[in-house]
Amino acid sequence: MNAHHDLTKNQELVFGTLSAADGPLSAYTILDRLRDRGFRAPLQVYRALDKLTDYGLVHRLESINSFVACAGPHCHGHGSLAFAICEKCGQVEEFSDETVEQRLGVWSREHGFKPTKTAIEIRGTCAACLAA
């Protein structure tokens, strides 16, 4: 699911935009930033985002309808990621916690629930913004 992916032109453009950004972007913001590269419609962005999230290169932040480029290698091999989202500056920190994953897995097994996608998103204020 990870390894090496040959990205198409549109996927490359969307991934590049997200990678260059200093925080999460909405699909429409990505669209605006790619207008001069020929993008005209939301679907071009959404289609690329679908693939990129499938590949694990991009994560969707459910609570703010935005997307972010994967932060690092700690991501791989984990079923459920967590995100800390600063509501002041928009910065996002991606992390994972074995224990959290495990506990949610236990709950699922005990309740016969078969998980496919888990979202853990903490909204609040980051250290930098608290200092300021």
Added chain:
Amino acid sequence: MNAHHDLTKNQELVFGTLSAADGPLSAYTILDRLRDRGFRAPLQVYRALDKLTDYGLVHRLESINSFVACAGPHCHGHGSLAFAICEKCGQVEEFSDETVEQRLGVWSREHGFKPTKTAIEIRGTCAACLAA
């Protein structure tokens, strides 16, 4: 923040609709169900939902843009709730896990992050739907 709240007429109607439902509802679905009670505009629903979520009587499910009436007493006294959302039948189970809360709290402290609202949402297939 919990105890007893005197709900206004609109809040009562929205809360009643959510309580009577067998699963989460979108704001616009609530609006439709309250048309014959005089509701005309989305804002009437969103305003009521804002208060109800403040009071802890209703929870917002970030990953499906929907709202659900609080399932029970285990909810109170907990900072972060978790939801298991069945993508087949739409049923939602609300639960909380001390260990999960604690681990996320540890991460926040260690990173100087001050959380205000945490969303934990597991999407998948519930036991009933798996059996069927």
Added chain:
DNA sequence: GCAACAAATGTAATGTTATTACGCATGGAT
């Protein structure tokens, strides 16, 4: 090479979710 098929793209239209702006009504406090 060429047919057949799958994947990706372009474009328009539409559907869904949420907010902004403005004015009015109500109820309690001074």
Added chain:
DNA sequence: ATCCATGCGTAATAACATTACATTTGTTGC
């Protein structure tokens, strides 16, 4: 009575996402 906070009604708009259909591009088998 005046002030102020809260809630309400309505219209307009913004923000987010999908459906539908036609076309292009790339791959596979022959």
